Amino acid sequence: MTAPTGSLPFLPWNRPSIGGEEAAEVLDTLRSGWLTAGPKAAAFEQAVTEALGVEDAFAVSSCTAALHLALLAVGIQPGDEVITPSFTFCAAPNAIVQSGATPVFAEIDPVTFNLDPTTAERAITSRTRAIMVMHYGGQPCDLAAFRRLADSRGLVLIEDAAHALHAWRDGARAGSVGDLSVFSFYANKVITTGEGGMLAGRGDLVQRARLLGRHGIDSSVWQRHGTRSTADYEVTVPGLKYTMPDITAAVGLRQWQKLPDFTAARARIAASYSRSLAGLPGLRLPTVLDGIRHGWFLYPVLIDPTAGRSRDVVAEALREVHGIGTSVHFKPVHRLAAYRQVECHLPVTEHVAARQLSLPCYPAMTAGDVQRVIDALHALWS
Ligand SMILES: Cc1ncc(COP(=O)(O)O)c(C=O)c1O
DSSP states (O other): OOOTTTOOOBBBOOOOOOHHHHHHHOOOOOOEEEOOSHHHHHHHHHHHHHHTSSSSEEEEEEEHHHHHHHHHHHHOTTOOEEEEESOTTTHHHHHHHHHOOOEEEEEOOTTTTOOOHHHHHHHHOEEEEEEEOOOOGGOOOOOHHHHHHHHTTTTTTEEETTTTTEETTTEEESSSSSSSEEEEEEEESSSSSSSOOEEEEOOOHHHHHHTTTTBBSOOHHHHHHTTHHHHHOBBBSSOOOOOOOOHHHHHHHHHHHHHHHHHHHHHHHHHHHHHTTOOTTTEOOOOTTTTOOOOOOOOOEEEOOHHHHHOOHHHHHHHHOOOBBBSSSOOOGGGSGTTTTTOOHHHHHHHHHEEEEEOOOOTTHHHHHHHHHHHHHHHOOO
């Protein structure tokens, strides 16, 4: 195929926005002599705690680590069941399995692609201990309904807010409603530290997670530094090592300050797409419910058979002919090899997953980049 874009460089599906501020903060850390979890990780935790209005937060090495710690901290054990969507990243079900429990996949809402509270309720059994919701693409799920459901059935509510760092539903910020919430700062996320995550929520649970996430040691090395021997510690529980080093937290602190601007830039791109792509036959654009402030991690479209071309054909043409990257969120977890034995009937998940495509939507895009995506889709549909 020939490229009508001529010599235009490849436009990736995602690219981080890292500036001089992050570089200066990292340099400051490198020169400080304190590289592992210390004052910068603590400052990052403080910033997130205050912004969310939760009791505590713990900076960790990834969102996957935060998910694992969340499940361990609430006491999930072998034999327990945790309800989760299949239409998510494998990290959540993997963490459930690694904590010894069984993931139970419940159906998503066909409009938002978030876990549906009604189907989640139907999936509750005597073994259910927790519900792990996810805010698909940055649009918060029905947090009030899930909070009510968890409270009425004595379950723990965990929010996987990897996509929703700066998003609200009916005034409640994503990540502030669950007993525990997790965030991702992976390279393609709304803000990034390369790899990194945050666990936030109830003070007693975060404290337990903090203990479990630093080997089960009763104090941090930063707390011991200069006041007592670094070897003066006790291991009170067999833990893991999931802490975020200060080199990483230095990037996170500066990225966190940029989060509102990054989200505003994403929202502007989403608005351009929604304005300019409306009406293309078979192309379903995202629906934002009333009361939502969307985080726009993703701009997810569905490509229906009535479009006359499949999702995979569109993705290939965008890449090969127009030099534009896209992504798919997600392959349903119950279709992945490790999970094919899980019994479930998820027609909405299957329907959406076969059609979904994520268009580039990130602050490093120029107005020209956005127009290029719009023009390419119009050209494909013409
Ligand atoms: C919904 C969701 N949860 C969790 C994760 C895992 O995040 P991390 O790579 O920081 O472990 C991802 C990563 O893409 C994700 O999309």
